[in-house]
Amino acid sequence: MTPSLDITGFVCPMTFVRVKMRLEAIAPGGRLLVVLKDQALKNVISSLKTDGHTVVGVSRQDENFVIEIEKKA
Amino acid sequence: MKDADYAELKKGGMMRQREEGRFSVRLHVAGGGLTARELAAIAAIAERFGRGAVHLTTRQGVEIPHVAAADLAAVKEALAESGIGVGVCGPTVRTVTACQGSAVCPSGVIDAAALAATLDTTFYGAPAPHKFKFAVTGCANNCIKVEENDLGVKGWIEPCWHKDGCNYCGICAAVCPSRSIAVSTDADTHDLDVGTCIGCGDCIAACPSGGMQEKGKGYLIYAGGKFGRTPLLGRRLGKVLRTPEEAVETARQVLDFFRAVGKPKERFGDTLKRVGFDALESHLAHHGGGHR
Numbered sequence: 536m537t538p539s540l541d542i543t544g545f546v547c548p549m550t551f552v553r554v555k556m557r558l559e560a561i562a563p564g565g566r567l568l569v570v571l572k573d574q575a576l577k578n579v580i581s582s583l584k585t586d587g588h589t590v591v592g593v594s595r596q597d598e599n600f601v602i603e604i605e606k607k608a
Numbered sequence: 609m610k611d612a613d614y615a616e617l618k619k620g621g622m623m624r625q626r627e628e629g630r631f632s633v634r635l636h637v638a639g640g641g642l643t644a645r646e647l648a649a650i651a652a653i654a655e656r657f658g659r660g661a662v663h664l665t666t667r668q669g670v671e672i673p674h675v676a677a678a679d680l681a682a683v684k685e686a687l688a689e690s691g692i693g694v695g696v697c698g699p700t701v702r703t704v705t706a707c708q709g710s711a712v713c714p715s716g717v718i719d720a721a722a723l724a725a726t727l728d729t730t731f732y733g734a735p736a737p738h739k740f741k742f743a744v745t746g747c748a749n750n751c752i753k754v755e756e757n758d759l760g761v762k763g764w765i766e767p768c769w770h771k772d773g774c775n776y777c778g779i780c781a782a783v784c785p786s787r788s789i790a791v792s793t794d795a796d797t798h799d800l801d802v803g804t805c806i807g808c809g810d811c812i813a814a815c816p817s818g819g820m821q822e823k824g825k826g827y828l829i830y831a832g833g834k835f836g837r838t839p840l841l842g843r844r845l846g847k848v849l850r851t852p853e854e855a856v857e858t859a860r861q862v863l864d865f866f867r868a869v870g871k872p873k874e875r876f877g878d879t880l881k882r883v884g885f886d887a888l889e890s891h892l893a894h895h896g897g898g899h900r
Contacts, residue, residue, distance in 0.1 A: 573782045576779050576783050577783045577813050577814040580779070580814045580815075580816055584813075584816075590817070595778075595793075600779065600782065
């Protein structure tokens with residue numbers, strides 16, 4: 536099962552810091568689901584792109600977004 | 609000293625103080641940029657001819673207060689020796705304000721400081737029906753508040769939509785602060801309104817799949833803003849300009865328009881209220897330049 540991280544309780548910069556930290560525990564090419572609010576989307580996704588990771592899926596969960604990240608191989 | 613003499617001195621940046629016989633000397637500064645050497649020279653002049661104090665103006669300028677009338681010429685000469693000009697007042701193009709722009713700021717989209725320097729060289733002190741203020745800001749964050757100025761220039765990032773890269777996830781619409789994007793995740797439709805887009809680039813930064821991409825960078829122009837007793841916000845022109853040269857040329861056309869239709873002592877925003885914003889748009893349309 537894909538591990539999951541809920542960052543809806545955090546504000547920038549802890550949103551993308553939490554994602555970065557969680558990704559460190561994942562093997563290259565592995566996946567992570569992140570539940571986040573609208574206002575965290577830009578900084579989290581742009582930081583993921585900068586670090587070379589890929590967002591492979593996007594879905595909604597109530598008023599939040601869920602993004603599925605594939606860690607850089 | 610006669611009132612007429614005071615008025616003449618004020619036009620040349622020497623402002624009469626409440627205290628008899630003392631003047632606040634306004635310096636010529638563009639975009640808030642001064643070298644350390646210039647600052648040292650200003651400090652020395654303030655020590656020698658003023659009371660060792662300077663005033664930082666609301667428009668990123670510097671004034672040396674408490675200069676005696678008899679010393680005004682000497683102050684001007686001492687400033688000139690350090691390459692610093694004296695400012696202007698009255699119905700002219702005033703201090704150009706700017707943020708540090710793309711040369712320094714990570715958010716900067718355009719080189720605001722360089723454009724401010726060009727606008728200053730081209731227009732500073734030029735006559736107009738009333739005071740006329742320019743401002744340049746590097747990006748949509750608008751730190752310099754361009755809408756408070758007679759003419760403001762703002763850097764913008766124009767997004768464009770690429771169908772092939774889009775997975776209709778709706779993230780671009782969710783992050784758009786001006787609600788210029790509508791996405792239907794069910795019907796696979798995407799609608800981008802560039803006319804209301806503020807050019808922040810958030811949709812591009814947040815897009816996970818390459819559906820939103822940068823079409824190009826540009827210069828938005830806002831006209832007719834002011835503060836003072838009855839504030840007005842500048843309105844965005846339809847034109848989007850692609851180069852600093854186009855921005856300067858449009859500034860020239862806007863100033864020409866103001867000179868042609870503005871009444872003496874009428875701020876540009878009030879002129880636009882009287883003659884209609886469309887009159888400016890059509891003047892610019894007839895004088896070429898710009899896109900859209």
